[in-house]
Amino acid sequence: MVKRISHSESRCGVARPLDAIGDWWSLLIVRDAFDGLRRFGEFQKSLGLAKNILAVRLKNLVAHGILETVPASDGSPYHDYVLTEKGRGLFPVLAALRQWGEAFFFEPGEKHVVLVDKKHGQPVRKLELLAQDGRVLGPEDAEVRRQPLRH
Amino acid sequence: MVKRISHSESRCGVARPLDAIGDWWSLLIVRDAFDGLRRFGEFQKSLGLAKNILAVRLKNLVAHGILETVPASDGSPYHDYVLTEKGRGLFPVLAALRQWGEAFFFEPGEKHVVLVDKKHGQPVRKLELLAQDGRVLGPEDAEVRRQPLRH
DNA sequence: CGCTTACGGTTTTAATTTGCAACCACGAGA
DNA sequence: TCTCGTGGTTGCAAATTAAAACCGTAAGCG
Numbered sequence: 001m002v003k004r005i006s007h008s009e010s011r012c013g014v015a016r017p018l019d020a021i022g023d024w025w026s027l028l029i030v031r032d033a034f035d036g037l038r039r040f041g042e043f044q045k046s047l048g049l050a051k052n053i054l055a056v057r058l059k060n061l062v063a064h065g066i067l068e069t070v071p072a073s074d075g076s077p078y079h080d081y082v083l084t085e086k087g088r089g090l091f092p093v094l095a096a097l098r099q100w101g102e103a104f105f106f107e108p109g110e111k112h113v114v115l116v117d118k119k120h121g122q123p124v125r126k127l128e129l130l131a132q133d134g135r136v137l138g139p140e141d142a143e144v145r146r147q148p149l150r151h
Numbered sequence: 152m153v154k155r156i157s158h159s160e161s162r163c164g165v166a167r168p169l170d171a172i173g174d175w176w177s178l179l180i181v182r183d184a185f186d187g188l189r190r191f192g193e194f195q196k197s198l199g200l201a202k203n204i205l206a207v208r209l210k211n212l213v214a215h216g217i218l219e220t221v222p223a224s225d226g227s228p229y230h231d232y233v234l235t236e237k238g239r240g241l242f243p244v245l246a247a248l249r250q251w252g253e254a255f256f257f258e259p260g261e262k263h264v265v266l267v268d269k270k271h272g273q274p275v276r277k278l279e280l281l282a283q284d285g286r287v288l289g290p291e292d293a294e295v296r297r298q299p300l301r302h
Numbered sequence: 303c304g305c306t307t308a309c310g311g312t313t314t315t316a317a318t319t320t321g322c323a324a325c326c327a328c329g330a331g332a
Numbered sequence: 333t334c335t336c337g338t339g340g341t342t343g344c345a346a347a348t349t350a351a352a353a354c355c356g357t358a359a360g361c362g
Binding site: 012013014015016017018019020022023024027028031034065086088089090091092093094095096097098099100101102103104105106111112113114115116117118119120121122123124125126127128129130131132133135137138139140141142143144145146 | 163164165166167168169170171173174175178179182185216237239240241242243244245246247248249250251252253254255256257262263264265266267268269270271272273274275276277278279280281282283284286288289290291292293294295296297298
């Protein structure tokens with residue numbers, strides 16, 4: 001979006017994603033895409049953002065391989081925007097963000113929605129980072145490390 | 152940051168967090184805070200962003216209760232910025248974002264870092280949304296639902 | 303056919319935000 | 333006293349965002 005060059009020569013695993021979805025609207029567009037919205041007009045109505053901004057954001061998401069355009073499912077002369085594999089990979093990010101929002105951005109007692117397991121209608125478990133052996137890892141238990149390539 | 156009023160009267164559990172951390176730099180500041188950075192200068196050196204921008208971001212994160220200022224640990228006349236409980240709650244978000252970045256933003260073979268379990272040095276498990284009964288939930292298996300208040 | 307509407311944008315223009323650079327304030331040392 | 337390091341603030345130019353008007357195509361209708 002903007003020529004944002006990190007001070008280190010190559011962007012890290014957190015900064016690169018932010019280039020793709022690090023603005024206010026993009027993640028909301030992706031969320032709506034998970035909710036089944038596909039058309040320009042659907043996104044615009046749902047989000048209430050200016051059409052030029054939406055056009056730029058969609059273009060950006062497509063450029064980053066998060067959405068792709070497919071021929072319109074209803075025969076109209078336009079196209080649909082659908083999530084790619086990469087885009088669907090954002091599901092845990094969105095879930096984590098939502099859980100954090102639900103936990104910290106609502107007054108106790110303020111009504112809000114929660115993520116539930118569709119099958120049983122029960123709230124989902126809180127997302128937790130787990131080690132291979134199943135231990136729950138907190139911020140102090142994990143670190144980034146250069147991984148020996150194996151392929 | 153900006154008076155962004157969603158078309159629906161009250162912001163949802165995804166949009167509210169984005170008001171707090173939905174800009175390019177804020178999450179990177181939080182990540183650095185998880186890495187133990189505490190001082191204005193440390194953040195600035197690490198991220199390489201303009202001082203005025205950093206000042207505004209830090210102020211915003213403090214205003215949102217994600218960081219708080221504490222008297223400097225080294226006796227200098229300034230203060231440290233440390234994560235609050237709410238801020239530490241962002242750990243899964245950051246982990247999810249990092250895993251997504253690692254999975255989709257690097258060429259195969261391009262060297263990059265991965266999150267590892269500090270204790271055993273092994274890569275962590277991929278974050279997964281789980282139902283109460285332990286089933287892994289994909290985008291189609293979960294939905295948002297108004298939760299009956301219970302307290 | 304001629305008129306109107308819906309859809310999916312693009313263009314124009316103004317307001318807001320960003321980022322660089324210069325400046326300021328304060329305390330510690332020399 | 334002079335200078336330096338730290339932690340900002342201020343001014344200003346450039347980039348981004350947002351609102352609104354406009355455009356082109358296709359469909360619906362009388």
